[in-house]
Amino acid sequence: MLAKYDGTWMIDIKSFAESEGLQTNWQPVEKHFTAKNEKLECSFVLGFPYIFANGKATTLDQPTRLEDGKIWTSAEATLSIFEVALAKKYAPDTLKKTIKDVTPKEAQINRPAPPKKEPAGTREVQTIIIDPGHGGKDPGASGKVSQEKEIVLAVAKKLKKELSEEGFNVKLTRDKDVFIELSERPNLANQWDGDLFISLHCNAVDGVERQKRTEGYRFYVLRDPENEEDKAIARRENKVITLYGDKDSKDEISPLEWFKIEARLEKYKQNSYKFTEQLLIHFDNGKIKKLGSGAGGAGFMVLVGAFMPAVLVELGFISNPEDEKYMNTEKGQEDLAARISQSVQDYKKAVEEYRKTLQHEK
Numbered sequence: 408m409l410a411k412y413d414g415t416w417m418i419d420i421k422s423f424a425e426s427e428g429l430q431t432n433w434q435p436v437e438k439h440f441t442a443k444n445e446k447l448e449c450s451f452v453l454g455f456p457y458i459f460a461n462g463k464a465t466t467l468d469q470p471t472r473l474e475d476g477k478i479w480t481s482a483e484a485t486l487s488i489f490e491v492a493l494a495k496k497y498a499p500d501t502l503k504k505t506i507k508d509v510t511p512k513e514a515q516i517n518r519p520a521p522p523k524k525e526p527a528g529t530r531e532v533q534t535i536i537i538d539p540g541h542g543g544k545d546p547g548a549s550g551k552v553s554q555e556k557e558i559v560l561a562v563a564k565k566l567k568k569e570l571s572e573e574g575f576n577v578k579l580t581r582d583k584d585v586f587i588e589l590s591e592r593p594n595l596a597n598q599w600d601g602d603l604f605i606s607l608h609c610n611a612v613d614g615v616e617r618q619k620r621t622e623g624y625r626f627y628v629l630r631d632p633e634n635e636e637d638k639a640i641a642r643r644e645n646k647v648i649t650l651y652g653d654k655d656s657k658d659e660i661s662p663l664e665w666f667k668i669e670a671r672l673e674k675y676k677q678n679s680y681k682f683t684e685q686l687l688i689h690f691d692n693g694k695i696k697k698l699g700s701g702a703g704g705a706g707f708m709v710l711v712g713a714f715m716p717a718v719l720v721e722l723g724f725i726s727n728p729e730d731e732k733y734m735n736t737e738k739g740q741e742d743l744a745a746r747i748s749q750s751v752q753d754y755k756k757a758v759e760e761y762r763k764t765l766q767h768e769k
Contacts, residue, residue: 543586623698
């Protein structure tokens with residue numbers, strides 16, 4: 408049941424979970440393993456160093472792996488989660504490569520109740536992470552008189568002020584003109600235990616004629632893109648990885664990677680849609696028009712690692728003269744910040760109503 412890989416003791420999670428009476432399910436195509444009973448529900452994705460247990464993500468020492476037909480995951484982190492949820496105490500025996508149940512008899516008789524699991528989409532919305540895209544050596548898209556990094560930072564600061572005044576705990580991934588790696592942005596959001604991740608950007612197209620006629624806001628969730636335009640926008644925003652980071656990195660997510668991501672982020676998907684709905688409501692009839700339906704999905708790398716509802720906001724087209732002009736005015740930035748702020752407030756109310764509905768049904 409125990410084995411050592413790359414210097415880390417790992418546990419045969421399927422055998423261990425079944426020995427503790429949990430129901431297990433292995434989906435080889437999606438490379439996704441789940442185990443659950445009335446006290447614990449946890450899941451693992453091959454190649455990812457996380458365990459998702461009772462609605463919370465915990466980092467593992469090593470990515471979960473498949474060896475000799477068995478699913479192996481970090482023993483230390485996994486056992487600690489099982490101990491809390493099942494009110495037990497385990498002792499790994501590295502010589503015999505087994506796991507011993509060393510729970511004191513008194514604890515077996517009078518175990519404390521396990522922590523209640525929060526159903527997906529019911530966590531209170533309090534900590535908001537605002538991510539002003541680009542920064543420092545990465546200017547983002549450029550217009551006639553401005554750069555993307557400048558506009559989104561100005562709007563982000565105003566948005567933080569608005570939300571703070573409404574009682575939210577607000578964090579900015581950057582509050583000045585500095586460069587932050589794309590992967591570090593969602594990592595910061597996770598460290599701050601965010602409840603909602605908002606990444607701010609400006610859109611752009613090439614060609615004088617296209618620039619004149621292409622305008623509008625659009626909101627994106629993390630999902631397989633439905634059209635080539637959304638794919639192209641994601642590639643442009645992801646280009647920072649290869650331009651200013653790892654030259655061997657990709658700016659597009661492969662079909663296999665989508666399987667892993669979708670399994671991992673399933674619990675946040677519906678609330679990402681809920682917040683997007685509020686954005687669509689509050690951006691309607693503004694100075695900046697809607698691009699297409701106003702909403703879409705694509706493989707934005709900045710959203711991949713955020714373990715919370717997450718939306719990428721394209722405020723408008725910096726390549727369009729009218730959009731750029733408005734986004735550079737104090738009035739325009741305040742208007743955009745106010746619309747996002749109201750969307751966050753109404754999203755919070757929607758989540759609270761959902762919580763009440765679930766409590767009433769009980």
